[in-house]
Amino acid sequence: MMTDTIRSALRNPLSLSVRELWPGLFVCGLTALAAQFLSDHYGAPAMLMALLIGLSLHFLVEDGERCVAGISFSAKTVLRLGVALLGARISFEVFAGLGFGVIGLIVVALLATLLFGWLCASMLGRGWRLAILTAGSVSICGASAAMAIAAVLPRNELSERNLSFTVFSVTLLSTLAMIVYPIIAQLLGLDTFATGVFLGGTIHDVAQVVGAGFSVSDQVGETATTVKLIRVSLLAPFVLVLTLSLRAAGAEERAGGARPPIVPGFVLAFLALAFVNSLGWIPEVVQSVLWALSKWAMLTAIAAVGMKTELRRILEVPRQSVVLIVLETLFIAGVVLGGTMLLS
Template identity: 50%
Template sequence: MLKRQAEQMARETKTIFPGLLVCLTIAMASGFLSDHYGGPVMLFALLLGMAFHFLSEEGACKAGIEFAARTILRIGVALLGVRITFDQIADLGGLTIAGVAAGLVLTILFGWILAQVLKLKPSLGLLSGGAVAICGASAALALSAVMPKTPYTERNTIVTVVAVTTLSTVAMVVYPLITEYFAMDHVEAGVFLGGTIHDVAQVVGAGYSVSEEAGDVSTVVKLLRVTLLVPVVLVFSFIFSASRKKKGEESSLGILPPAFLIGFVIFVFLNSMSYLPSMAIEHMTDLSRMCLVTAIAGLGMKTSLKEITKVGWPVVILVVSETIFIALFIFLLVACF
């Protein structure tokens, strides 16, 4: 029995190795470009991956690319939990927590409604709204993992990732100027930047460009949004599972939370209880980042540029509108309270 299992594992490893190696190579190349020339590493991974789309269509790399885009993705999302503690979230105060949570929910609902106004699939509005409201590319990947698979799922995911990554980079430059123009103090600036910018890296860059205190506050607010990924993924999983059952289809999603989500919560708990040494947290954070970049490379390789060009302006309008919506909501929250 053990021998057969070992042989099967060896066969599966041999099958996925070529494609996974290509994804890892693209991820490392993207990291090199980001470190030496600036720019978001995930955007580099997407663009480089799309340049090698032909490898995903057939041949030895196909299985490994699929493995990277699905399994490696889930590992990366689970490991995001090592960056968060319950104390960090509690220190923000009830009003800030409630305001950020409300902004998240309303942004997702806004995306769902606007998608239908623009005659797009409601699921695209939920996906892009969740990505904008929570943590950009990482949220898009996590949410798409529990949404039903359609011929358009991967294209919608990759377009959402491209859009939120690009807008997050723009926000990293523009939003600190807004905080300066409106004379926000360090805490207000931190709440605004952490509550509006999509990706964690861009929040850190924007926050610490204002001040050390603004950087600390913005990072914790952003991590609160990342933590809210857990209930949102659970709700998405339940909604789409119930929808499939209502239509008489078999549901592969189930009511139980996905394993990667359980892993995320476990890591948050372990970090909150100080069970994880600082060196382990540092290495696991780096591993999470590498897994997500590798997954993005895989998704990029599975995406055809020809298909991307068919998306059209309505999708661009959708994501930009969601970005403006959450920015206005958090700005009013800061201004009023």
Template identity: 50%
Template sequence: MNTLALGATHQRIRTLAPGVVVSLVVGAAASFLSEHYAAPVMLFALLLGMALNFLAVDGPCKAGIEFTARTVLRLGVALLGMRITLDQIASLGWKPVALVITLVVVTILVSVVVAKALGFSRLFGMLTGGATAICGASAALALAAALPQHPRKEHATLFTVIGVSALSTLAMTLYPMIAQWLHLSPAQAGVFLGATIHDVAQVVGAGYSMSTETGDIATVVKLMRVAMLLPVIVCAAMITRRQGLEAGGQRPPLLPWFAVGFLLLACVNSTGWVPTVVQGGINDLSRGCLVVAISALGMKTQLKALASVGVKPIALMMGESVFLVLLVLALMHWGLA
């Protein structure tokens, strides 16, 4: 029995290895280019992956690319839990928590309604709204993993990742200038930047470019938004259960395993027992998994199909970002900061 199990495992590894290795190489190349040209690593991973999309058609790499785009992606989402602690959230009091919950819920609901009005599915609105409201590309990938299968889901996911990465880079440059123009205090600027910029790295860059206090507050507020990923994933999983069975014929769990992993790691990290070097290592591993997974998703995508999305999805994502800025400023004006 053990011999059979070992043989099956060995065969499984041999089947997956070519695609996994190719995804790792593309991810490493994307990281190298990102470090040297100061551009979003997710964007490089997508573009490099799409340039190699012929590998995902039929051949020795197909199975490994499928595995990386699905399982490695979910592992990276689970490891995101090591970024946050309950103490970080409690340290700012209830007002920023209320602000973050409100902006996430309202932005996603408005996105769903507008997407439907523009002729898209509600799930596409949830995907783009979640990416804008929570944590950019990471949220898009996490939600895509939890939402029901759809013929165009991967195209929608990749478009969302490209759009939110580009908008986040633009926000990192523009939003500090908006904060200065509005004469926000360092604390207010931290809340504003942390609540509006899409990706964690860009929040850190924008916040600390203004002041240490602004950077500290912006980072914590941003991590609160990351924490909202869990309840939104649960909502997405509930939608999936209502829509029927997974491809394998089994009813999907109410709480996916990667959401459980996210929650457990956040709880462990909150104990204060995890050494800084371990936290950093797990965060780097999470980022690496997501980059490799998006490389694989890029390889599964035909550029022609992605280019045919039209103007409406672009307008939707830009509108979501503008709406988020206006909503956060309104909530801050009403005292939720």
């Protein structure tokens, strides 16, 4: 069991010393490194590997106090850092390059999937938190969006389980889509531009979008990646609107009885980096470094989320939750495909 000191410190991770944090941070970082090694050498999705390895190390949270503080810090603070640094990849020039039709399609697909997810969750008897979490991750940028959305959703006893389930599901579905969607595009006779829009507008995770697009051609890969970056750029506005909506409804999470800031700091950092990058003030080499740091922070954070989650609880996820995220995935694929064919 955790001592009262550890419990108190976890409410404010920044109050902990480096000596208290480093064991858990080291374990999470090592797990991220192992996950990336598996991804590089065997082609497995790095996010999925980090989550699975993390789940196998849950005993570090249950049985030992030494790593708990660093694991919690990784799952919360390192996560926010990773999301913030995603902004360094966003440049508003990409919006102009694709045209208003594609941008409108991506926005419509996001809003429609959120509404569809909400309605399906109600029909399937699932809670509103899971509806927002799954629909947001499916319609924006997969595991990264899931973790960013979870950071501002009010927590309950199922929060960790739902996040791990969502990350696992969107990563698995993205991997399947990376294989199946290019075949669908070919069977439907989509041209190069339409194929790129379809792949970038439907596949959940960035890595799988890149893999699917460039497996077809360089031009399709470039278009798909650009469309995907537009979806990523919607993450900060979505989290901001969600935070304000929760605050207005009095449902936001409170730490120690205090209301959270109106705009989360990591959202402000994301928007600031996107703005600076759009002005061309971030050199390409710095942009690459920030992107790499974001990737490692996200891997470290998802490893920590896995460590905080009991595998038994993942296996207890109701079938309705699985049906929900599969339906959302199929829905956004249908919306984007239909819209792409109309634009073509």
